[in-house]
Amino acid sequence: MPASEQSVWFVTAASRGIGFALVKHLSASSSNVVIAACRNPEGSPKLQQVEKSAKAELLIVTLDTSDEEAIKAVPETIKNFLKDRPIDYLVNMAAITEGDDKAFSFSPSGFMQSMQVNVLGPALLAQALLPYLEKSKKRVIVNVTSGLASIGLNFGDKNATYSISKTALNMLTYKQATQRPDLIAFVVDPGWVKTDMGGPGAHIDATECINNLLSWIPDAGPERSGKFFNNQGEAIPW
Ligand SMILES: NC(=O)c1ccc[n+]([C@@H]2O[C@H](COP(=O)([O-])OP(=O)(O)OC[C@H]3O[C@@H](n4cnc5c(N)ncnc54)[C@H](OP(=O)(O)O)[C@@H]3O)[C@@H](O)[C@H]2O)c1
Numbered sequence: 001m002p003a004s005e006q007s008v009w010f011v012t013a014a015s016r017g018i019g020f021a022l023v024k025h026l027s028a029s030s031s032n033v034v035i036a037a038c039r040n041p042e043g044s045p046k047l048q049q050v051e052k053s054a055k056a057e058l059l060i061v062t063l064d065t066s067d068e069e070a071i072k073a074v075p076e077t078i079k080n081f082l083k084d085r086p087i088d089y090l091v092n093m094a095a096i097t098e099g100d101d102k103a104f105s106f107s108p109s110g111f112m113q114s115m116q117v118n119v120l121g122p123a124l125l126a127q128a129l130l131p132y133l134e135k136s137k138k139r140v141i142v143n144v145t146s147g148l149a150s151i152g153l154n155f156g157d158k159n160a161t162y163s164i165s166k167t168a169l170n171m172l173t174y175k176q177a178t179q180r181p182d183l184i185a186f187v188v189d190p191g192w193v194k195t196d197m198g199g200p201g202a203h204i205d206a207t208e209c210i211n212n213l214l215s216w217i218p219d220a221g222p223e224r225s226g227k228f229f230n231n232q233g234e235a236i237p238w
Pocket of ligand 1: 012013014015016017018019038039040063064065066092093094095096117144145146147189190191192193194195196197198199202
């Protein structure tokens with residue numbers, strides 16, 4: 001397939017959960033070029049299995065998104081693989097949670113680590129990959145947030161650290177979108193998904209989540225930028 005007809009995706013958290021499901025799905029088509037980032041590729045045999053069967057061109061890169069120097073090194077790491085190709089879609093999937101902590105009793109170190117992984121990592125990765133996004137006709141940044149980030153949805157006092165960090169990610173995305181109207185940057189709540197984070201009692205599995213996301217994200221235009229969506233692409237309140 002001519003390079004101009006391929007879509008180039010950069011996805012973090014490819015080791016497991018929703019990030020793995022996205023990489024698996026994208027890698028099944030030769031119309032995609034996929035850079036799958038995770039902090040320990042050797043620790044994810046299923047990702048290595050996807051690498052063996054991929055129809056897409058697939059590069060697995062080691063990236064701990066809490067490591068600022070590692071993020072700065074990413075453009076050099078992917079240079080030879082991409083050559084003169086752009087990145088069309090950056091999907092910031094990696095995140096951690098402190099679970100159901102509270103505003104008056106959270107762990108300061110857990111709070112700082114959550115801000116590092118859930119906010120600063122996505123921000124710095126977008127900065128590092130901006131030259132590749134600028135080469136794209138699509139220029140999409142998908143920051144994966146949570147419904148818990150919404151004040152309007154009124155989830156009460158639960159999961160304080162995680163919710164605060166994802167609300168900060170939402171504001172980061174709004175700032176990205178408003179500073180750079182030539183980019184399409186938005187936040188997506190993937191729904192309550194059966195992963196290690198979502199637990200077995202969640203509403204949907206990761207495959208259904210990805211099918212929903214991929215029913216609209218590839219066609220996302222400027223009207224999406226700076227907004228907050230559920231996994232079906234419907235706007236949800238800040
Ligand atoms: N599942 C849900 O119900 C749900 C609901 C709302 C939002 N979300 C959001 O959806 C996204 C994916 O969640 P999930 O359910 O797939 O989570 P998960 O099953 O807990 O997986 C978390 C992923 O993030 C990666 N990660 C964590 N810290 C990292 C770091 N410092 N550097 C690089 N990768 C790191 C993990 O890598 P390792 O394997 O190396 O640990 C793993 O791949 C997250 O942004 C989450 O907040 C999930």
